[in-house]
Amino acid sequence: MKHRRVPPGTRDEAxxxxxxxFNLLCLTVVCVLAAHAPHMPVWYTAALFAIVLARWWxxxxxxxxxSAWLRIVLLIAVLAAVIAVYGTPFGRExxxxxxxxxxxxxxxESERLRDARMTVGxxxxxxxxxxxxxxxLAFTVVVGLxxxxxxxxxxALEPGLPEDRWLPAFKTGTxxxxxxxxxxxxGFLLIPRLATPLWGAAGNGxxxxxxxxxxxPGDLHSLLTDNxxxxxxxxxxxxxxxxxxxxxxxxxxxxxxxxxxxxxAAKRPWPPAPVATRGPLVHYDVTLLASQQHxxxxxDVPVAASEDAQMGPDRTLWSAKPVAxxxxxxxxxxxxxxxxxxxxxxxxxxxxxxxxxxxxxSARALAERWRAxxxxxxxxxxxxxxxxxxxxxxxxxxxxxxxxRNSIDDFLFDTKTGFCEHYASAFTFLMRAAGIPARxxxxxQGGYWNAFAHYLLIRQSDAHAWSEVxxxxxxxxxxxxxxxxxxxxxxxxxxxxxDVGGGGTSWWLPWRDRLDIVNRWWGQTVxxxxxxxxxxxxxxxxxxxxxAQMLGIALAIVVFLAxxxxxxxxxxxxxxxxxxxxxxxxxxLQRKLARFGxxxxxxxxxxxxxxxxxxxxxxxxxxxxxxxxxxxxxxxxYAEPPPERIRAFVRNVRHFRPRRVVK
Amino acid sequence: MxxxxxxxxxxxxxxMPHQRLDAxxxxxxxxxxxxxxxxxxxxxxxxxxxxxLVEDVPGVGKTTLAHALAATLGLTFRRIQFxxxxxxxxxxxxxxxxxxxxxxxxxxxxxxxxxxxADEINRxxxxxxxxxxxxxxxxxxxxxGASRALPQPFxxxxxxxxxxxxxxxxxxxxxxxxxxLRISLDYPDPEAERRLLTGENRAEMTSQLAPRLSGADxxxxxxxxHAITASPALLDYVQALLAASRKHHDIRTGLSPRAGLALLxxxxxxxxxxxxxxxxxxxxxxxFVAVAGHRLIPARNLARDALAQALLETVAVE
Numbered sequence: 006m007k008h009r010r011v012p013p014g015t016r017d018e019a020x021x022x023x024x025x026x027f028n029l030l031c032l033t034v035v036c037v038l039a040a041h042a043p044h045m046p047v048w049y050t051a052a053l054f055a056i057v058l059a060r061w062w063x064x065x066x067x068x069x070x071x072s073a074w075l076r077i078v079l080l081i082a083v084l085a086a087v088i089a090v091y092g093t094p095f096g097r098e099x100x101x102x103x104x105x106x107x108x109x110x111x112x113x114e115s116e117r118l119r120d121a122r123m124t125v126g127x128x129x130x131x132x133x134x135x136x137x138x139x140x141x142l143a144f145t146v147v148v149g150l151x152x153x154x155x156x157x158x159x160x161a162l163e164p165g166l167p168e169d170r171w172l173p174a175f176k177t178g179t180x181x182x183x184x185x186x187x188x189x190x191x192g193f194l195l196i197p198r199l200a201t202p203l204w205g206a207a208g209n210g211x212x213x214x215x216x217x218x219x220x221x222p223g224d225l226h227s228l229l230t231d232n233x234x235x236x237x238x239x240x241x242x243x244x245x246x247x248x249x250x251x252x253x254x255x256x257x258x259x260x261x262x263x264x265x266x267x268x269x270a271a272k273r274p275w276p277p278a279p280v281a282t283r284g285p286l287v288h289y290d291v292t293l294l295a296s297q298q299h300x301x302x303x304x305d306v307p308v309a310a311s312e313d314a315q316m317g318p319d320r321t322l323w324s325a326k327p328v329a330x331x332x333x334x335x336x337x338x339x340x341x342x343x344x345x346x347x348x349x350x351x352x353x354x355x356x357x358x359x360x361x362x363x364x365x366x367s368a369r370a371l372a373e374r375w376r377a378x379x380x381x382x383x384x385x386x387x388x389x390x391x392x393x394x395x396x397x398x399x400x401x402x403x404x405x406x407x408x409x410r411n412s413i414d415d416f417l418f419d420t421k422t423g424f425c426e427h428y429a430s431a432f433t434f435l436m437r438a439a440g441i442p443a444r445x446x447x448x449x450q451g452g453y454w455n456a457f458a459h460y461l462l463i464r465q466s467d468a469h470a471w472s473e474v475x476x477x478x479x480x481x482x483x484x485x486x487x488x489x490x491x492x493x494x495x496x497x498x499x500x501x502x503x504d505v506g507g508g509g510t511s512w513w514l515p516w517r518d519r520l521d522i523v524n525r526w527w528g529q530t531v532x533x534x535x536x537x538x539x540x541x542x543x544x545x546x547x548x549x550x551x552x553a554q555m556l557g558i559a560l561a562i563v564v565f566l567a568x569x570x571x572x573x574x575x576x577x578x579x580x581x582x583x584x585x586x587x588x589x590x591x592x593x594l595q596r597k598l599a600r601f602g603x604x605x606x607x608x609x610x611x612x613x614x615x616x617x618x619x620x621x622x623x624x625x626x627x628x629x630x631x632x633x634x635x636x637x638x639x640x641x642x643y644a645e646p647p648p649e650r651i652r653a654f655v656r657n658v659r660h661f662r663p664r665r666v667v668k
Numbered sequence: 669m670x671x672x673x674x675x676x677x678x679x680x681x682x683x684m685p686h687q688r689l690d691a692x693x694x695x696x697x698x699x700x701x702x703x704x705x706x707x708x709x710x711x712x713x714x715x716x717x718x719x720x721l722v723e724d725v726p727g728v729g730k731t732t733l734a735h736a737l738a739a740t741l742g743l744t745f746r747r748i749q750f751x752x753x754x755x756x757x758x759x760x761x762x763x764x765x766x767x768x769x770x771x772x773x774x775x776x777x778x779x780x781x782x783x784x785x786a787d788e789i790n791r792x793x794x795x796x797x798x799x800x801x802x803x804x805x806x807x808x809x810x811x812x813g814a815s816r817a818l819p820q821p822f823x824x825x826x827x828x829x830x831x832x833x834x835x836x837x838x839x840x841x842x843x844x845x846x847x848x849l850r851i852s853l854d855y856p857d858p859e860a861e862r863r864l865l866t867g868e869n870r871a872e873m874t875s876q877l878a879p880r881l882s883g884a885d886x887x888x889x890x891x892x893x894h895a896i897t898a899s900p901a902l903l904d905y906v907q908a909l910l911a912a913s914r915k916h917h918d919i920r921t922g923l924s925p926r927a928g929l930a931l932l933x934x935x936x937x938x939x940x941x942x943x944x945x946x947x948x949x950x951x952x953x954x955x956f957v958a959v960a961g962h963r964l965i966p967a968r969n970l971a972r973d974a975l976a977q978a979l980l981e982t983v984a985v986e
């Protein structure tokens with residue numbers, strides 16, 4: 006007989022949760038917490054882990070229930086902690102943190118089979134929600150594997166498993182997971198999807214997911230130390246040389262004394278500024294990872310782009326909707342160009358010269374001195390500024406000291422330490438103060454050339470800011486003041502820094518390249534499989550645009566075919582042929598009992614099996630006892646059982662309906 | 669155990685000796701507390717017409733079992749303590765010269781009993797052991813060319829200590845086959861042990877036991893056991909077990925046809941003890957380890973009983 010330990014106070018012992026399923030349930034919850042750990046506060050995750058561990062240990066020791074009061078207190082604590090950390094219970098991160106906390110509380114009250122099943126379902130949902138934060142191949146695989154404990158728990162909750170053996174439960178879980186893969190693939194391909202994922206709107210447009218449209222000294226720091234992939238670019242021909250790899254994102258016109266913003270000038274509804282190109286264009290595909298922002302990136306300076314990318318007045322590219330999923334677009338750029346009309350529009354000229362009053366007097370004075378010395382020679386002023394950065398003890402360092410109210414003055418005359426933002430900001434300020442129209446451009450610069458797959462990999466750490474100045478007769482000219490800095494201090498915090506070019510050790514590079522090929526495939530093919538691509542699914546069959554109805558019909562057809570095939574296989578499968586009518590009837594009886602969880606072991610004697618069935622189905626015990634006795638007599642007390650008794654037995658088995666009071 | 673399945677079809681069992689059989693079982697159970705299954709095995713062995721080997725450490729009740737059985741069964745009882753200097757003639761008896769009659773007269777040895785306790789059988793030399801084993805196989809002894817039948821029923825309970833191997837002659841595998849069942853008694857559970865500690869002296873209890881069965885009853889019960897139905901389905905199962913033992917990769921030598929006969933006989937006796945006139949696969953399973961455990965010769969250094977149990981778990985039952 007199986008011995009189930011039942012906590013006192015559990016109302017019905019037959020429905021209580023045994024030790025093995027509870028342990029597996031704990032493991033499931035731990036996996037879910039681990040999947041969400043990367044974006045939750047460390048102390049919060051640690052506290053949840055500790056609660057699970059404490060509960061596991063306590064149940065193992067004394068096997069008591071957790072009091073309702075404690076659970077309510079924990080519930081309140083979870084909500085309070087989340088609000089304290091995030092300031093709101095709404096949104097992606099706070100929501101995930103709350104459901105993780107709720108899951109742990111749910112575990113504490115899981116004492117019956119029904120609770121445990123609900124907890125597993127809840128855990129699977131929360132596990133899936135971890136994919137909202139990370140959709141990389143590696144993480145998706147990890148999440149898939151983390152389903153195993155959940156499936157093993159479900160198996161352990163069903164009867165017929167040896168009490169303290171977890172391996173068979175995991176085996177069943179693995180088989181289930183593997184068997185579900187074709188169904189998952191089918192659903193992935195054919196279930197009609199929304200043009201924008203549900204969570205696309207929930208994204209919060211902070212710089213964490215990429216470059217933002219506000220640049221203040223220090224803002225880019227978190228990006229420059231972030232090795233996450235921003236985009237991948239495949240060129241039709243040879244890639245442009247390193248010195249030309251400037252990827253234009255946003256143009257910032259307005260300076261408010263502290264930060265650079267797009268300003269009204271960037272939002273003017275004008276056609277793109279004219280470009281005169283020299284030399285051949287560069288054609289390439291950009292695969293941009295989800296950034297939740299509207300702006301796209303293109304090699305300086307884009308001439309034409311595919312329909313997904315609209316060209317702004319400053320020759321920046323825009324997407325109509327925030328980039329919530331991997332986006333692929335095609336661009337043609339000129340690397341040798343003349344940007345802008347022959348004469349600058351007076352309104353733009355004013356915007357490109359505007360400086361806030363009452364800020365940075367020393368910097369203004371310096372720029373005016375340069376102007377006075379250079380006369381009308383704008384290029385000399387530019388050169389003066391670059392020489393200043395080159396010769397006057399300026400240092401490139403990601404650990405830039407904080408700046409005061411007059412941030413430009415502080416930087417130019419005091420700290421002299423900073424990175425691209427500081428230099429671009431100060432340079433543009435100086436140019437404006439000297440009467441040269443100037444603006445800030447943010448984007449990416451450099452990147453890593455993957456020689457195996459022939460594409461350029463741009464990481465967040467390649468984020469960069471530079472300036473464009475208006476020179477008479479030459480239009481907007483790109484000036485990268487950061488490049489003028491002679492002394493570079495490699496920050497200890499950063500990985501590869503875009504400003505100064507790649508890092509990493511050599512032995513690992515080929516492997517990183519190969520891995521990145523897989524990641525690119527995943528991003529383009531799986532994560533990037535959007536409604537548009539789905540609608541083109543049937544192009545090989547002559548249907549250019551598949552509607553949701555067509556997809557639904559296709560799904561129904563495939564499901565129908567699969568079910569039919571499965572039924573056919575099941576029908577054709579060679580079964581243990583019952584040797585006579587008596588054996589057939591007995592197998593039928595066994596199947597009826599199996600539906601109620603009484604499954605006969607292959608080596609189990611018939612008497613033992615029926616005794617088990619009688620105990621498990623008390624409401625049908627009398628009939629079952631009579632049937633089993635009759636079977637044993639017919640099968641074992643006769644060399645040749647009388648046919649009329651066999652017929653009666655067959656009839657009785659057919660009419661037998663096992664009953665069990667379902668709670 | 670099998671009460672709820674005491675069947676409507678079971679009508680042919682002669683009620684009288686069977687009732688006395690239940691009483692006898694109950695009486696031995698009273699002396700040897702907490703050993704229900706081992707006692708049932710001993711009875712099954714007796715009813716199947718075999719001999720019993722009890723293998724266990726000293727002091728767990730081997731001798732008490734034999735004494736209680738003898739007293740309850742109403743059989744003549746002899747005990748031979750096997751030692752290394754025991755001679756075959758010490759067991760079977762000798763012919764001595766009778767001066768009065770002027771002829772040799774046979775002085776029967778202790779083997780001429782209905783229930784023989786052969787204590788620590790592995791301490792005697794192989795020659796002495798084989799004298800006993802021959803008697804067990806033939807139900808007769810041959811002295812000076814004359815065969816002498818042993819009294820019926822003839823039931824040998826042999827014991828041996830599996831741990832203390834110094835100065836012993838372990839029974840070879842071929843000899844072990846003569847014992848129909850090999851059982852062990854094991855330590856009592858705490859409840860039984862408490863009853864043992866607080867109850868009367870076991871030897872005293874045994875001496876006060878009244879016979880519950882007679883030799884004639886036992887012979888009648890043996891005939892009944894032999895007549896118990898073994899259906900084709902059951903014989904299939906027995907044969908499947910035998911075949912599996914011969915194919916198993918961990919077993920060097922599988923079960924012999926004699927083992928098959930012993931298995932069937934024991935299963936029938938087990939069914940009789942369960943008050944049934946037909947044999948179920950459960951009966952076979954109940955006695956299988958005791959019948960097969962000492963007969964299987966493992967290919968590697970494996971526990972024989974565990975091997976028998978494993979075998980049982982590979983053969984499907986209809």
